[in-house]
Amino acid sequence: MPDKKAPEKNAGVLVIGLGRFGSAIAATLDRLGQDVLAVERSPELIAQWSGRIPLVEADASNPTALEQLGARDFPVAVVGVGTSLEASVLITGNLVDLGTPQIWAKAISAEHGRILQRIGAHHVVFPEADAGSRVAHLVSGKLLDYIEVEDGFTIVKMRPPKETQGFTIEQTKVRDRYGVTIIGVKSPGQDFVYAEPTTRISANDLLIVSGHAELLERFAARP
Structure with missing residues (x-):
């Protein structure tokens, strides 16, 4: 039997x-x-996750089912359904x-995302596109990790270019030369x-370096 957890207010x-x-x-x-x-x-996914996380078997595209499981009491909802556009839109x-204060919805295309935004999703996430962009930055240069925060502002983990090795941050003048900021060091x-x-x-x-993505790429490309 699926694990059912009655949500509190x-x-x-x-x-x-x-x-x-x-x-x-x-x-x-x-x-x-x-x-x-x-x-x-899906009964198969219910069986796979039963006993591991609190869950309930229901069709969320049915508004009555959402009401019965107490969806109205949740301040945040995540719509992880992406392969079925119809189901994603209906659930959202x-x-x-229901007046859910925060709705995060997964989208698989720009068109899908626009539809979700128009019907009222507060946050639209493109996991495949975001992951693809992040991996592209990692495989194309010397970056070890890459997180774009917003509007091009990015934080990266990287090896130090040779011109910075053996010098203090003040001596390197990285901010003046490249427009990026070293915010942390891990020895x-x-x-x-x-x-x-x-x-x-x-x-x-x-x-750990922050700055605009293009400037970080230029700095990371230094030998």
Whole structure:
């Protein structure tokens, strides 16, 4: 039998759809101790996740089913259904009708995303496109990690260019020369430290650097 958890008033996050995207969100929230309830209509996925996260078997495209499972009490809902455009739109519309304060919806194309926004989704996520963009930055240069925050502002993890090795951050003048900011340094076997003007960079360090994506790419391309 599926695990059913009656949501309390002002409960946490309702996650609809237990594909790779939805299940990753639900499992992570549950591991972090957040109140979460997953909704899935596939018996196979219900069986796969039963006993691992709080869940209920229901068709969220049916507004009556959402009412019965207490969806109205959740301040945040994530629509992880993406392969079926019709189901995604119906579920999102149902949540809008319920007055859900925050609706996060997965989209698989720009057109899909525009539809979700027009019917009332507060946040539209493009996981495949975002992952593809991130990987492209990683495989094309020297970046070890890449997170775009907003409007091109990005934070990266990278190896220090040779011209910075053996010098303090103040001596490198990275901000003046490249328009990026070193915000942290991780030396082997040492704790991460926030960067100060006197922080010295060695060849084996990892740098955490922020700035516009194009400027970071130029800095990371230095030998």
